[in-house]
Amino acid sequence: MIDEWIGHYHGRRESPVSRLPAAVKLGVALAMIVGTVLAPPTAVGWFIGMGLMLAVAVALSRLPLLFLLKRLAWLSPFILSVALVNALQPAARGSWLTVAVKSTICLLTIIVVSNTTPFSGILHVLKRVHVPRLLITTIALMHRYLFVLVEEAERMRRARASRTFTHDRRARWQALSTVVGQLFVRASERAERIYDAMCARGWK
Numbered sequence: 001m002i003d004e005w006i007g008h009y010h011g012r013r014e015s016p017v018s019r020l021p022a023a024v025k026l027g028v029a030l031a032m033i034v035g036t037v038l039a040p041p042t043a044v045g046w047f048i049g050m051g052l053m054l055a056v057a058v059a060l061s062r063l064p065l066l067f068l069l070k071r072l073a074w075l076s077p078f079i080l081s082v083a084l085v086n087a088l089q090p091a092a093r094g095s096w097l098t099v100a101v102k103s104t105i106c107l108l109t110i111i112v113v114s115n116t117t118p119f120s121g122i123l124h125v126l127k128r129v130h131v132p133r134l135l136i137t138t139i140a141l142m143h144r145y146l147f148v149l150v151e152e153a154e155r156m157r158r159a160r161a162s163r164t165f166t167h168d169r170r171a172r173w174q175a176l177s178t179v180v181g182q183l184f185v186r187a188s189e190r191a192e193r194i195y196d197a198m199c200a201r202g203w204k
Contacts, residue, residue: 015060015061015062015063015116016060016061017057017060017061017112017116018061018116018117020116021121022117022118022121022122022124022125023125023128025113025116025117026113026117026122026125029109029110029113032050032053032105032106032109033106033109033110035050036050036102036105036106037102037106039102041095041098047101047102047105050105050109051105054105054108054109054112057112058112061112061115061116063112063115063116067115068108068111068112071111072104072107072108072111075107078103078107079100079103079104079107080100082099082100082103083096083097083099083100083103084096119140119143123136123139123140126139145191145194148190149183149187152183152186152187152190153179153183156179156182156183156186157179160178160179
């Protein structure tokens with residue numbers, strides 16, 4: 001089954017970065033992330049170099065800058081929480097800025113690679129480095145049904161909005177919490193139905 005998933009690709013914006021082999025991009029990204037994590041706070045040159053490399057990669061990948069900023073905005077709570085926890089530690093209070101810079105570089109690297117590499121290419125690389133097939137299949141299924149989950153959530157949100165005639169902020173938050181709870185129940189039930197259907201077709 002995994003071979004069918006590996007052959008599935010919807011296409012992305014063509015760019016010099018997107019045409020590079022997936023193994024090369026993942027290898028460079030891994031080296032950048034590991035090097036950034038292990039770099040000492042005094043390695044300012046390394047952080048500047050990684051920032052310049054990412055700037056060049058963004059320019060060559062032709063990814064919209066607004067798109068990247070939105071993705072970073074979504075992930076910024078993670079960066080801020082890590083930096084805040086580090087800032088509250090008396091022994092490492094002065095290095096919170098370094099932690100924030102490292103987190104930003106790593107997240108931006110992941111965003112650029114994931115948006116210039118087809119998911120099928122990532123699965124191919126994982127298969128070539130002998131990652132267990134069960135793990136690859138699980139990742140592929142999670143990726144596939146993530147879109148199903150988002151579609152179900154959007155359908156429930158529209159249904160709830162069409163039955164809500166108030167613009168009160170508190171009421172909207174209550175409606176959102178209800179949608180999240182119902183989505184969890186529906187997702188669990190749908191997962192069971194999908195699993196039964198897959199087993200009935202001989203999937204193991």
